[in-house]
Amino acid sequence: MAEQDAEQDAEQDAEQDAEQDAEQPQSTVDALVQLSFLVQGVLAGVAAEHDLSLVQVRLLGILRDRRPGMLELARYLGLDKSSTTGLVSRAEKRGLVQRLPSPHDGRAVLVSLTPLGRQLAEQGAVEAERQITALTAEFTAAEHAQIQVLAGRLVRAALAGDSAA
Numbered sequence: 001m002a003e004q005d006a007e008q009d010a011e012q013d014a015e016q017d018a019e020q021d022a023e024q025p026q027s028t029v030d031a032l033v034q035l036s037f038l039v040q041g042v043l044a045g046v047a048a049e050h051d052l053s054l055v056q057v058r059l060l061g062i063l064r065d066r067r068p069g070m071l072e073l074a075r076y077l078g079l080d081k082s083s084t085t086g087l088v089s090r091a092e093k094r095g096l097v098q099r100l101p102s103p104h105d106g107r108a109v110l111v112s113l114t115p116l117g118r119q120l121a122e123q124g125a126v127e128a129e130r131q132i133t134a135l136t137a138e139f140t141a142a143e144h145a146q147i148q149v150l151a152g153r154l155v156r157a158a159l160a161g162d163s164a165a
Contacts, residue, residue, distance in 0.1 A: 060121035067110040
């Protein structure tokens with residue numbers, strides 16, 4: 001009887017291990033894509049709570065700490081200039097952003113958050129941070145540091161690649 005129990009326990013352990021292995025990414029690319037889906041899902045949920053699109057959330061996030069011109073904003077968003085103009089126009093109609101004349105070029109405009117846009121950006125950031133922090137709650141301090149270092153390296157490498165192109 002004890003032998004049967006031990007056999008059943010071993011089978012259950014093997015099944016659990018197989019399930020966990022099936023959930024593990026098969027490569028670095030798989031892991032990063034799955035992580036991207038997870039984070040994008042969090043951001044999409046935050047966006048939906050505030051009746052925003054994911055690209056509008058990105059716009060507000062970008063404008064939290066800068067006042068870019070339209071071309072620079074288009075580069076940050078990975079959009080063409082006309083799509084960026086439409087995005088800014090819709091956000092402007094909602095009272096989230098404003099266009100200001102550039103102090104350096106009379107023909108150019110800078111885009112900045114309005115007080116309402118800043119409040120919404122901060123609320124969204126707090127909610128996204130809360131949800132992502134919950135996802136990483138079981139990480140040790142060393143694991144948090146490791147993910148920060150690796151993510152930072154990826155972002156810097158991508159930015160360096162953009163400036164080289």
